[in-house]
Amino acid sequence: MSSQPTFEEIVALAKRRGFVFPTSEIYGGLANSYDYGPMGVELLRSIRNLWWTEMIHKRTDMVGLDSQIMLHPETWVASGHVASFSDPLVEDTVTKKRYRADHLIESWLEKHPEVEVGAVEDMNLAEMGAFISERKVLSPDGNPLTEPRTFNLLFETAIGSVAGEKAKVYLRGETAQGIFSDFKNILDSTRVQLPFGVGQIGKSFRNEITTGQFVFRTLEFEQAEIEYFFDPNKTEWQPLFQEWRDYMWKFVTEKLGVNAENLRWRQHTDKERSHYSKDTYDLDYNFSFGWKELWGIAYRTDYDLKQHIKHSGQKLEYTDPFTGEKIVPHVIEPAVGVNRMFLMVLTDAYWKDEERQRVVLRLKPELAPYKVAVFPLVKNKEEIVSKAKEVFSLCADHVRTAWDERGNIGKRYLSQDEIGTPVCITVDYQTLEDGTVTWRDRDSAEQVRVKIEELVKRLR
Ligand code: ATP
Numbered sequence: 001m002s003s004q005p006t007f008e009e010i011v012a013l014a015k016r017r018g019f020v021f022p023t024s025e026i027y028g029g030l031a032n033s034y035d036y037g038p039m040g041v042e043l044l045r046s047i048r049n050l051w052w053t054e055m056i057h058k059r060t061d062m063v064g065l066d067s068q069i070m071l072h073p074e075t076w077v078a079s080g081h082v083a084s085f086s087d088p089l090v091e092d093t094v095t096k097k098r099y100r101a102d103h104l105i106e107s108w109l110e111k112h113p114e115v116e117v118g119a120v121e122d123m124n125l126a127e128m129g130a131f132i133s134e135r136k137v138l139s140p141d142g143n144p145l146t147e148p149r150t151f152n153l154l155f156e157t158a159i160g161s162v163a164g165e166k167a168k169v170y171l172r173g174e175t176a177q178g179i180f181s182d183f184k185n186i187l188d189s190t191r192v193q194l195p196f197g198v199g200q201i202g203k204s205f206r207n208e209i210t211t212g213q214f215v216f217r218t219l220e221f222e223q224a225e226i227e228y229f230f231d232p233n234k235t236e237w238q239p240l241f242q243e244w245r246d247y248m249w250k251f252v253t254e255k256l257g258v259n260a261e262n263l264r265w266r267q268h269t270d271k272e273r274s275h276y277s278k279d280t281y282d283l284d285y286n287f288s289f290g291w292k293e294l295w296g297i298a299y300r301t302d303y304d305l306k307q308h309i310k311h312s313g314q315k316l317e318y319t320d321p322f323t324g325e326k327i328v329p330h331v332i333e334p335a336v337g338v339n340r341m342f343l344m345v346l347t348d349a350y351w352k353d354e355e356r357q358r359v360v361l362r363l364k365p366e367l368a369p370y371k372v373a374v375f376p377l378v379k380n381k382e383e384i385v386s387k388a389k390e391v392f393s394l395c396a397d398h399v400r401t402a403w404d405e406r407g408n409i410g411k412r413y414l415s416q417d418e419i420g421t422p423v424c425i426t427v428d429y430q431t432l433e434d435g436t437v438t439w440r441d442r443d444s445a446e447q448v449r450v451k452i453e454e455l456v457k458r459l460r
Pocket of ligand 1: 174206208215216217218219220221222223293294295296335336337338339340
């Protein structure tokens with residue numbers, strides 16, 4: 001098993017090198033909210049773009065969508081979110097701080113391995129309440145807890161500026177419902193045929209109770225979701241489900257370059273799974289705070305489309321172009337959080353190089369915020385600086401390039417290592433004589449001389 005960095009190391013590096021900042025830090029921050037800094041925005045964008053390329057552009061059976069954050073409120077009644085999109089909430093009776101009952105029970109069980117109970121995911125509200133009182137589970141501050149109650153995660157807001165005329169709407173709790181409500185428009189406006197999928201990336205909002213999990217769990221986050229529609233009479237769901245699981249695994253290991261040892265599949269138990277789902281798996285990553293869900297995949301049958309048919313009165317059916325037969329397709333839904341992929345990539349790439357006393361982000365070059373950094377050896381020698389600027393422009397025409405002329409070369413290398421820049425190029429005195437530069441590799445720290453004419457070819 002590869003050694004994982006600690007939570008504190010990741011948070012510190014993310015702040016120090018401009019990947020992630022606490023939101024509104026000058027006002028003391030905002031719970032469960034983070035901003036992406038100059039490096040973070042690049043990494044997040046690379047991950048998002050890679051997902052879009054692999055899931056949508058490179059497949060003949062996928063199309064994209066960008067639906068709104070605020071949908072008609074009936075959408076959330078139909079989807080079941082208004083009635084049951086909730087977490088079990090308990091309150092510390094002294095500090096009034098709020099926690100998720102299931103999370104407190106899980107940490108209690110970790111400290112009491114001798115106690116054997118079934119999966120916490122399978123417990124209902126009453127069972128959690130009974131467990132907490134019988135076992136005397138306390139809050140992290142050591143105080144008694146209230147009885148658990150359900151807490152709806154949907155954020156509410158209102159449309160309309162005149163008092164009394166406001167209409168309640170929700171910020172979407174997932175992007176998927178926009179896909180179902182646009183299903184008919186997609187059928188009517190494109191030439192898709194079953195089986196086909198619709199993918200969407202966008203912001204979702206959840207009033208999360210649990211705090212302190214960095215970008216793993218935030219109030220506002222980005223989801224990348226797919227609804228893959230098929231006719232269960234023509235396509236068997238099991239092989240299709242397996243194909244999607246393999247595709248997700250390949251994306252994480254090959255495209256994002258994550259170590260397979262830090263990944264595992266977890267199948268949901270019958271009790272944990274939604275009543276309409278035939279099978280659900282989580283792809284878990286070994287985060288610094290334990291194995292946690294990165295990506296979920298569920299076979300949701302025809303539940304969602306049927307619910308929207310019932311609530312909207314519209315015919316959300318697919319007509320077979322050859323037989324004219326009308327059916328309501330079933331779906332398989334792979335749903336991932338872009339921010340969780342970001343945290344996984346950061347964690348997995350983090351490498352403490354004890355030998356050279358440095359921290360390196362061994363990101364895949366395609367994901368690195370900068371693909372190359374160009375340095376003039378000294379900043380007070382005009383010829384060297386102008387040659388280095390030429391080299392910068394040459395590289396910047398092809399790949400994202402960093403410029404740094406501050407401090408000694410060793411420090412410049414170390415700061416590029418920490419943001420994962422795969423190559424550093426230094427223009428020095430020898431460059432002026434023979435047109436070669438120093439090419440320094442991030443992972444091996446080895447240096448070779450390379451002709452300026454060969455740089456672009458080597459960088460690609
Ligand atoms: P969890 O059990 O961790 O709360 P979930 O099972 O509720 O997650 P889903 O509803 O399946 O999550 O959402 C799909 C994906 O969206 C998750 O796999 C995760 O990657 C991401 N996600 C969900 N909630 C959050 C959040 N609050 N912050 C960041 N990403 C999230």
